[in-house]
Amino acid sequence: MICSKCGADSGKSIKFCTSCGSPLPQAAQNQPAEPETIVKEPEGNNPLIGFSERINDPAFASYQRQSTAWSFIFAGILAVIVIVGFFIYGQTSSEMDNPQALYIGLGIGGMFLTIALLSTISRMTDKQWDGVVIDKKIEKETRREKDSDGQYRMVRFTVYTVVFKTDQGKILKRANDDNATEYNYFEIGDRVRHHKVLGTLEKYDKSRDSIIFCNACSTLNDINDDKCYRCSCPLLNK
Incomplete structure (x- = not known):
């Protein structure tokens, strides 16, 4: 086979010119064609496949604000009960007097509020992954x-x-x-996707599931429901 570039003669079974290294015409003709890649478009859009945009619904932000508020309200109620209880104990008990009893109550009450604060900070600094x-x-x-x-x-x-x-x-x-x-x-x-602040997980493919977790309160719901029956936040199935 004659090389079209340098004119050197090479054997018929040689794929590349032995002189200049260029591909020989016969070799190029004998090379199998690359298989055609056929990309099939998905038939329709399945809302149960993919991460849902409903996570951006204002209901989730509202739920988080309410949860934070209730956390501090509950901690505040406990703190008041403890402080008042220790104050009364200091006034009526012969084992401990005020202000020592009151200081202990303030310390324990402050601990409840600190726990609520740290829990809130932990949720707010949570990251999506x-x-x-x-x-x-x-x-x-x-x-x-x-x-x-x-x-x-x-x-x-x-x-x-x-x-x-x-x-x-x-x-x-x-x-x-x-x-x-x-x-x-x-x-x-x-x-899966871990949603920040909420601290809950979402599946990418929910098409085989009959149940779904609420990404706000983690309650189990039917996959066909639109909202969580407990907290009314949208379910991430659309």
């Missing part, structure tokens, strides 16, 4: 519990754990004692 379910575990464990007679006994329980790997490579776990609902909801290979 995407990841994949990489493992599921079932483990039998034991713990000590005090019964009604004041006696301690060993109690067996089951821990259901779902393991996630974020797109940044971080390994995260969610475990529940004696509750397999979340364990059964997720399958290995499921792609």
Whole structure:
């Protein structure tokens, strides 16, 4: 075969010129054509596949504000009860006088408010992440519990754990004692999104599910429902 570039003669079975290295015409003709790539468009839009835009509904922000407010209200009520209780104790008890009893009450009441504040800060600084379910575990464990007679006994329980790997490579776990609902909801290979502030997970593909978790209050709902029956926030199924 004659090379079209340098004119050198090469054998018929040679694919490239032995002189200049250029492809020979016969070799080019004998090369199999690259297979045609056929891209099939999805038939219709399945609202149960993909991360829902309903997470941006104002109802979620409203729910979060109400949750934060109730957290501080509850902590404030506990703080007032403790402070008043210790003050009365200091006034009526011979074991402790005020202001010592009052100071203890103020300290415990302040602790309740601090816990509410730290919990709120933790939620507000939470970050969104995407990841994949990489493992599921079932483990039998034991713990000590005090019964009604004041006696301690060993109690067996089951821990259901779902393991996630974020797109940044971080390994995260969610475990529940004696509750397999979340364990059964997720399958290995499921792609998920952790929504910041709410701290809840959303599946990318919900097309095979009959239930869905509310991403506000985590209540289980039917997959065909529009809103959560408990908190009325939109379900992420559209």
